[in-house]
Amino acid sequence: MPASRPRVVVVVTGSELARGDRRDLNGPFLARELTQLGLEPERILLVGDRPEPLQAVLAEAVEADLCVVSGGLGPTHDDRTVELLARALGRSLEVDESLAREIEAFSQAVAARLRRPLSEFASGIRKQASLPAGGLSLGLAGSAPAILVEHAEGKVAIALPGPPAELQRLWPNAVAHPAFQELLRRASAPERRSLRFFGPSESAVAAALEESGGDGDGVEATVCARDLEIHVDVMVSPGGEERGGELVAALQSAFPNDLFARDDERPIEEMVLGLCRSRGLLLACAESCTGGLISARLTEVAGSSDVFVGGVVAYANRVKETTLGLPAEILAKHGAVSAETAAAMAAGARRALGAGIAIADTGIAGPGGGTPEKPVGLVYLGVDGPEGARTARFELSGDRETIRARATALALHMLRRTLTHSGTDPRETAS
């Protein structure tokens, strides 16, 4: 009889997380990595640094076959993960002298760089070199080690440092450990099929999914709206391949023009850059209400500089005139938030920045600045490229952040549609 699928729990510690002062990056990273390995976590627990709730959470988490804890390994008094993990496992804490020497060597370099005495670090070094009895260090990144403890019947507890870069650097060491590999033998990574739509509502996609029989029979489908896209993930367990294929085919034929990505997880900005690259087009943008977000998303992609030449954030009207060469008459006649201005901004960015295609936006992100004729959420986009110019008008809802993010997503999809000639949005107008 094969052993059952391992139960996995992730614990993310930090009072700033439990109070909502910081967004957690480690839970999502660990969840993604574990899911890809077939070890999708049953739950992710965020908990503060206070001893009682943290102790309760850890005691519960070590019941799982695999428990991965992030944070609380630092040198400060409120870093309690190792001490409380040891207690949850019923083990004592012991200083690992060779680890202490490693941490001291690292701390010497830091102290030198910051021009601080090493003595400032001394108590932290002893603290950070303390491990639950029987546990071992998986290596250092920064001054904190990652820690692995094997306990009851092949169960594994792993503690990783909280800074995301350090956690991500040490994670492969945890995966490579024989005890982790032993758990992996009991996991079966499901095959994952993904479809991304732009256009239909989440309800319509869900209805199409139900009409085609829904999930079950080794297939689990989830529908979610994300950044104006509708994502369908179909997780196919062994034996569910045929049913999974049917579901995917049914969804594909329900919205043939709206499906833009199949098993393609690249963010839309990366797709746009790829389309420009394959057509030999340089890309530029002129942003008003998105204030730099389009440029920021495009340049987040490594290697974007071979396609993206740059952008202008034209917040003041004067900047629209001087940097983008926008005729003052257009602003005077139609106003800054108008289809004409969006078109002229795109044309101006294409010309001024020497690009083959350019996208522009102008709108009212709010909360102030709206009028009955031009309410908060009104956004015009303009694209100017080798196939001509086109504008689109949207009335978006939400707060300032939401409107800016939606306008950015719409702009990127307008570029995609233009570059793939994949039809127009009913809201787009050729000019």
Add this chain to the structure above:
Amino acid sequence: MPASRPRVVVVVTGSELARGDRRDLNGPFLARELTQLGLEPERILLVGDRPEPLQAVLAEAVEADLCVVSGGLGPTHDDRTVELLARALGRSLEVDESLAREIEAFSQAVAARLRRPLSEFASGIRKQASLPAGGLSLGLAGSAPAILVEHAEGKVAIALPGPPAELQRLWPNAVAHPAFQELLRRASAPERRSLRFFGPSESAVAAALEESGGDGDGVEATVCARDLEIHVDVMVSPGGEERGGELVAALQSAFPNDLFARDDERPIEEMVLGLCRSRGLLLACAESCTGGLISARLTEVAGSSDVFVGGVVAYANRVKETTLGLPAEILAKHGAVSAETAAAMAAGARRALGAGIAIADTGIAGPGGGTPEKPVGLVYLGVDGPEGARTARFELSGDRETIRARATALALHMLRRTLTHSGTDPRETAS
């Protein structure tokens, strides 16, 4: 005898969260709101849509005095929160006919806008109008209602829709409900004192905290590094006021030049805009390696347009020359990544965009493009304002995203220091 402090648990549902495909915004929002009300959550649980783990989490969560659940209220088959919450509470599900009419009215508008038949929405409407017996709707945002159920001895369970804008719109209705207010009477919101430092290491701040006696006696202090700032939060419970004041004073005198915010939670970009406003200076930026992030952060602040005129994302060298008027000789002699280029970009942005002060950056965000002389992570900043020009050189570590985010934070703090004349970073050079 006063009733004890309410135990609070937050549950955030969604397979895309448990798999790490999306960052959760609702947990942090709810945690922040609850903490401000004195109801800091004991734990935040993220769990997927599969029935068994979700059922287990909800059964556990409703044991708390207050349980707030986000997500899983949608019309689709994998939205199971209400059904499983009812089961956790031992209640049946009942369709609320008046709620059904409200949801239908909303759905009609959506169907009309999307040009879809209302029949597509019919089963979703019945599903979304089903409540645990005895529960009530707190209002709609989108098609999903927020739900409140009072159960055993004043305990309260609340379910809110997953889309962050909808959740945030309905949250005040939950807080206003008498059962929630009754819980609030048992909570005592601790006073919160916060200090933010720019300069010292987290270890140094933690050491200073310990030297001054550490926390205890009604005072809980946490130290965390965030966006290159070191934040110290001192939560003062009734009776701990004196000790709290001592701690704050000790930290303040330990790093007098590095403390830049006291009980001031405004993000650095908002502080910079405020400093410009009070000095009557218009602000511009010229970005290379940050690719729009500085502009995006500044324009995230509502009302930024009265100070921030715009920016140029000068990714290609040609854009640096044409849009910012950067002399070709500087690029030829010193290269795009140099102090001279950063200075000339700042001067160019100030002139071309008509600003009183401008910030510029140029650097190598990686992963490609590094050389032994100019490695990945090398970043130059330049500021040009009424008090003259200054540049700074940094060697940053981390991946592309980290380097870009750190360069952005350094640029904003360089602006702050320039605007407050609060000394220079040892790495800054007047030019």
